[in-house]
Amino acid sequence: MDKPAPDPLRAIRDRIDAIDEAVHRLLIDRSSVIAELIEIKGTSKPGAAFRPDREADMMRRLVQRHAGELPLTTVEHIWREIITTFTAMQAPFGVVTGPAEDPLAMRDLVRFYFGFSVPVTNADTNEQAIAEVARSKTQIAVVAALSSGRWWDSLASANQPKVFAKLPFIETPDRPADFPAYVIGPPLEDNHAPDVKLLAMGDAPGLQAALASFGATIAAEVEGDLLVELPVPVTLLDIGKAIGAPIHGVRNVGAFFQPIRFLAERVA
Numbered sequence: 001m002d003k004p005a006p007d008p009l010r011a012i013r014d015r016i017d018a019i020d021e022a023v024h025r026l027l028i029d030r031s032s033v034i035a036e037l038i039e040i041k042g043t044s045k046p047g048a049a050f051r052p053d054r055e056a057d058m059m060r061r062l063v064q065r066h067a068g069e070l071p072l073t074t075v076e077h078i079w080r081e082i083i084t085t086f087t088a089m090q091a092p093f094g095v096v097t098g099p100a101e102d103p104l105a106m107r108d109l110v111r112f113y114f115g116f117s118v119p120v121t122n123a124d125t126n127e128q129a130i131a132e133v134a135r136s137k138t139q140i141a142v143v144a145a146l147s148s149g150r151w152w153d154s155l156a157s158a159n160q161p162k163v164f165a166k167l168p169f170i171e172t173p174d175r176p177a178d179f180p181a182y183v184i185g186p187p188l189e190d191n192h193a194p195d196v197k198l199l200a201m202g203d204a205p206g207l208q209a210a211l212a213s214f215g216a217t218i219a220a221e222v223e224g225d226l227l228v229e230l231p232v233p234v235t236l237l238d239i240g241k242a243i244g245a246p247i248h249g250v251r252n253v254g255a256f257f258q259p260i261r262f263l264a265e266r267v268a
Contacts, residue, residue, distance in 0.1 A: 027082070034086045041090075049091035050140075050185055052164050053192035055083055056257035059169055063260055073175050081115045094119040096133070098126035098143040098151070105179040110142055112177035113167055126151035130184055133161040137186050142167070145180035150222045152200045156251040161186055163198050163254025166229075171261040184254070194255035197230045202249035210242035227253065 062079060066072050087093070095114055099122075100106035110120055123129035126149065129141040141161070143151060155162055165183035168175065182198075201207075203224045211218060211226075214234045220227040232255070240246050 030082075030086065031089070034089050038090055049087050049093075050164065050188060051192070052188070052194065052257055055165075056169070058083070060260065063170065072170065073172060073177075076170050077112055077177075080113050084113070084115045084118060088118060092138065094121065094136075094139050096121050096123050096129045096139050096141050098123055098129040098141065098147060100144045100179070101146075102179065105177075106142070106144065106181070109167060109177045109179040109181055125149075127154050130154040130161055133184055133186060140186075141184040143182050143184060145182055145219060147220070148222070150200075150225055152198075152220075152227055152251070152253045155184065155253045156200065159187065162188075162252070164188060164194075164256060166196075166256045166259055169257075169259045171259055173262070182254070182256075193232075195232055195258040197232055197255050198253040199228050199230055200249075200251040200253050201226050201228060201247055204243060204245060204247065206243040207239070207247070210239050213242065214239060225249075 058079065059076065062075060063072065066075060095110055095118055097106055097110060097120065103122075107120070114120075121132075123132060123141075126141075126143045126147055129143060130151065131154065133139050133141045145166070154160065161184050163182045163184050167181050167183060168178055171178075198219075203221070203226050208218060208226070211228060211230070215231050216234065217229040218226055219229050236247050236250060
């Protein structure tokens with residue numbers, strides 16, 4: 001007797017099941033590797049567990065190899081959930097958010113990048129959020145990039161928390177969770193070489209034009225004080241020469257890796 005023709009849908013579902021099992025086993029394998037890392041490093045503080053250089057490298061490699069119809073932001077979210085979960089295995093942490101004009105957009109951003117297993121609390125002011133990071137040593141803060149007030153004054157001292165990331169990291173048109181924000185944490189223990197310095201400085205004649213000519217971005221301006229995203233290769237001496245005067249009141253607020261920006265939809 002002739003055998004019935006194989007069911008093509010059954011074959012496809014079997015392939016999906018096999019892929020799902022392989023992905024799950026790889027995640028289990030990854031958790032075993034993290035357990036070995038914890039045993040070797042003995043990490044217990046977010047400042048030791050957060051590696052913005054590694055995360056940026058992972059995201060850049062993800063973008064380079066991505067193809068097909070699956071939305072890039074979906075893959076980004078999956079990877080962010082993985083990163084957060086395994087970071088929290090090394091050093092449990094929480095997120096405290098500053099105020100935002102759109103609280104739901106802020107919450108979407110936090111959940112997109114830090115998942116649903118990390119506890120999230122809200123502070124009444126950015127200064128309170130930063131103070132909680134400094135006090136607890138186990139929290140990170142997410143502060144709206146377009147915040148009012150000179151919240152960055154709370155980051156000026158050497159041992160204070162610092163900005164170590166800017167979100168979203170992959171900027172695409174019409175992406176979900178596109179609320180711009182800075183991530184602030186305890187001083188990082190591992191050396192890293194970010195692309196952008198975040199500095200506060202007093203304004204001066206010709207300074208804003210000079211900063212723009214060097215590729216800097218003025219992220220905020222409050223009461224004559226500027227919050228400046230400055231490419232790392234550019235020095236304050238370079239800018240001072242451009243305006244013919246030294247720059248006063250410079251404070252180190254942090255540093256981060258330059259987000260990836262798509263000006264148009266990615267073509268598969």
